[in-house]
Amino acid sequence: MRLLIIGAMDGQIGAASQIAMARGAKVSIAEDVDQGMEVLRGQGADLVMIDVRRDVHRLIECLESERIVLPVIACGIASDASAAVRAIKAGAKEYIPLPPDAELIAAVLAAVTDENHAIIYKDPRMIQTMKLAEQVAGSHASILVTGESGTGKELMARFIHNKSPRAKGRFVAVNCAAIPENLLESELFGHEKGAFTGAVARRIGKFEEATGGTLLLDEISEMDIRLQAKLLRAIQEKEIDRVGGGQPVKIDVRIVATSNRNLEEYVRQGGFREDLYYRLNVVNLILPSLRERPLDIAVLADHFGRKYAEINGVPARPITPEARQMLVRHSWRGNVRELENTMHRAVLLANGNEIGPEAILLTGAPLGGQQDPVVAQVAQVAQSVMGGNTSGLVGKTVAAVERDLIIDTLSHCLGNRTHAANILGISIRTLRNKLKQYSEEGVPVPPPAGGEPAY
Structure with missing residues (x-):
């Protein structure tokens, strides 16, 4: 994992850096927030640790304004409780007391990297799929992973990366469905300073960040067809143009794309470029449903x-x-x-x-049914919380109960849309559509966490 430490390297912060490197982290150092932002724009990171003597609040504001989403951990002297409180209020996810404890830092690194990406299986159908995946992983070919939502397409992409010659390079994932259309181009290709309002400095995109490794384009079928043309050129020419840039940038990435759609059918419908489909579909790994x-x-x-x-x-x-x-x-x-x-x-x-x-x-209706998954979840929650007695819901419409469940779950998750969708058992797109509807109806909706789009 890539760790950025912001703070002077004398004393305890330097010791924390040494512990992190001993645990396998690739550490970059920045003296202050401005230098830290330059590092993030130029090479990225998976985690930031910042000395509480630096401006934690300003760092969080800079990350949000430039849509850089990653966890921030504050570090400070163990006895300085007020500094810990200020850091958490500013937006830091955790506070690590100094002097640093090796096991505590290791636990934080493990929680952030979440390296448990094992694929669990014993069914013959899945054994056959995994054999094919291992066979093609060692190549440099683009791979298209298809299957229903929830079948483990990102896990398969990580498996392919870890079994490939690029395993020591970076695995960078982009959820094409979760990033608003007007921001996705900048997210993929980067931008130059002044390219658009809010572009305060040059920032590399995911293609450059993944150079030497693997780039996962998750749910690629959700990408706007105009942006698909630029993606096709990047794959063919092995170079990209930053938004607002005048010079092409060479890249070296392996593309793994995923989709829960029948892309061949979607091509016939005009929603996906045929030439891009064939570029991506050198090998198609079809994940079976459960x-x-x-x-x-x-x-x-x-x-x-x-x-x-x-x-x-x-x-x-x-x-x-x-x-x-x-x-x-x-x-x-x-x-x-x-x-x-x-x-x-x-x-x-x-x-x-x-x-x-x-x-x-x-949850959910039998196959072939039309029951809304959120409604099904409402019924199950009511059954579990009220012991099967739903009389407390009498007088409320199903829509009202559904709305209250979604808003309460989102509040419990501190506005994190992804976590709330997982708990509710619905897709992130369904959740965002519901929240947009509630907001238009005047219902207060918890603000998004960590730079996530609201809708």
């Missing part, structure tokens, strides 16, 4: 049960045969992501020494 890999359901359920037991500090409990049958029979429209959310709830709701049927709250 319905198509039933032997993986129990294996994944056990994995997520252990994972969330550890996270929530509760003992790991086995799943009863009756609960397993419920899991196997479910249609899993949200695939692995839905199963993960289901097991997270089950770990929290289970009583006794086992996870039984009463803790398995399944």
Whole structure:
């Protein structure tokens, strides 16, 4: 991971830097916020640690104004409680007391990098897919990963990167669906100072940041067709033009793109360029839905049960045969992501020494149904919170209950749209559409966290 430390390297900050490097981090140093922003614009980072004697509030403001999204950790003398409070209020995610503790810094680095990207499987259908992925990972070809939402397309992209000759390079991901259309070009290709309002300095884009490594274009089918032409040129010519720039910049990246659409059909409909489709689709890895890999359901359920037991500090409990049958029979429209959310709830709701049927709250309608996933979640939450008695909801419309659930969940997540969507079991696009509707209706909506777009 790439760590930027802002602060003088004398004393304890220097010691923290040495600990981070010993733990495998690539460390850059900046004396103050201005130098730190230059580093971020020019080479990027995964995490910033800043001495509380520097201007934490100004750093957060600069990051937000330039739409640079990454966690900020403040460091300061352990006895200075007021400095810790000021740093957290300014927007720092955590506070690390100095002198630095090696295990604490290691835990922070591990939490940020989240290196647990293992793909769990045993079903023959998935075994076949993984064999193909390993076979093509060693090439330099562009790869298109397709499959329903929640099947693990980003995990597959990371697997390909880690098995490739570029494994020591950077893996950079861009969610084409989550970034507003008018900002995506700058995010991908970078911009020069003054290229548009708010472009206060040159900033490299994700293509330059990923040079020597792999660039994941997640949900590429959501990219505007005009920007697709510029992407095609970048892939063909191996060079990009920064927004507002006059000189092309050479790049060396491997492209992995993902989509939950049938891209061939989308090309016929005119929503995606045919020439770009063929450039990306050198190899197409099709991830099977969870319905198509039933032997993986129990294996994944056990994995997520252990994972969330550890996270929530509760003992790991086995799943009863009756609960397993419920899991196997479910249609899993949200695939692995839905199963993960289901097991997270089950770990929290289970009583006794086992996870039984009463803790398995399944969302969504059967295949072929038209039930809104948010409405289904409302019903399940009502069942769990009120013990099956929904009389407290009488007099409210389904739309009102849905709205209250979404707003309350978003408030609980401190405005983080991605986290709220995961908890609700809906897509980020569905959540943003709902929030836009509520805002237009005059309903107060919690502001976004960490530079996320509001809608």
